[in-house]
Amino acid sequence: MTILVVAEHDNASLKGATLNTISAAAKLGGDVVVLVAGAGAVAAVEAAAKVAGVAKVLSVDSAAFADLGAENLAAQVLAVVKAAGGAISHVLAPATTFGKNVLPRVAALLDVAQISEIVAIESADTFVRPIYAGNALATVKSADPVKVITVRTTAFEAAGEGGAVAVEQVAAAGDLGLSKLVGRELTKSARPELGAAKIIVSGGRGMGSGENYQKVLEPLADKIGAALGASRAAVDAGYVPNDYQVGQTGKIVAPQLYIAVGISGAIQHLAGMKDSKVIVAINKDPEAPIFQVADYGLVADLFEAVPQLVAAV
């Protein structure tokens, strides 16, 4: 039994989400093989070879993967699975926008179901996954010969470093030429990444404006070394970029401490943060649903409370 992990990287470095996916793969009890399909992604290949629990790394280097487009990547994964002649029992990727983009394509090409965003592994064919914005957990069993799975990264620890394993070069499946990258606008920040942060300070519509968001929340985040997040309402209103959104349809986070400021606590928002270890809510409305999941609730005007908090920590 071989478990193929499709590595997420940006052709420079290996993304942290890959490490959580490798831990999930290791729980299945087979040889974990990591596929790094990239263009000049040498550092990512080297990093993958050093991850504990990995048996082998497959490296495919081709300009076809320069944009990391789903079409070429899925075709490559299919080629690798076919070449293994039935040895590959599982294909895993993180449930990030990368994995969600590529893996359903792989599943369709293999004519198998895809199992989205698993949070637990019961056995090699049975998995637990949230449905209805995390208001229910479904245990599903797959009858397909290959299980194609995306992994919720917050549910599995990041794999550590081990010894370096062998890297095998694999021939590229080719360029389908269906899609071309025009450009990327990536948010640059010196703060920790939302998905990996130990502390997150998140702002909602209560912030009132992008300027307020910056003026009020950034000093707090700076002082306690937190990442910044937001509700959908704050993103929709243009206070912050889209990649700040936490929730059912944004990022799923589970930090040690989540501080929700001016966020009401809609189920779609809770879906993204209710597995945080400690939740703090600051809201002026004592009836706000966020208080039902908060460990510590403070009914206060955020424009007074947050500056006080900055001074006190």
Place this chain on the structure above:
Amino acid sequence: MKILVPVKRVVDYNVKVRVKSDGSGVDTANVKMSMNPFDEIAVEEAVRLKEAGVATEVVAVSCGVGACQETLRTAMAIGADRGILVETDVDLQPLAVAKLLKALCDKEQPQVVICGKQAIDDDANQTGQMLSALMGWPQATFASKVAVSAGKATVTREIDGGLETLEISLPAVVSTDLRLNEPRYATLPNIMKAKKKPLETVKPADLGVDVTPRLTTIKVAEPAKRSAGVMVADVAQLVEKLKNEAKVL
């Protein structure tokens, strides 16, 4: 140019679902059902492309029980020209839906399929990508901006690090994210007009598609509840608790 828009009937996003006591699923009896919000955005985008003179026809498709007709009528009230219901009582999984849509794409020959990025019931986020793979077409998922012209589409996508813009050849599949547009409210006259628009019903067997589920749900459970928290009187008490009780600062 024809646009095909798949729409799903789901439990309304305002409903807090309850897990059935026998663990067989969630209770959907007597619960408000609506069009999946992402699909509404998809219909709106297609209708806007038609209003802009880019598209000539918008066809809405729904797969599922007979009541999905209501969902199709909603799509037609927003502005879709006609509806196709693929009727079945089988619990449809994304791969089956993608195959049904493939059969309809083979027949209808749309240039663009615009679908929601995920349905808010099963939260799968698969169908668009699967359809695109089965057709051998390009895909642009999680779209927040779409421009269509002469055989290609330029799509801005919401990704984990920010935004990405792709140029894809047509035909193609686009899946919508929340910020693509704000769907209009269907007006009463348009709701009335929608009742007269053509709605065709077919069965999976007519399309030659086997929709047998590949995944079996063994049980559905409620997630662990968080233990009750406390309200603090002021910032000083909050900081004290975070430092000494929770030990997270």
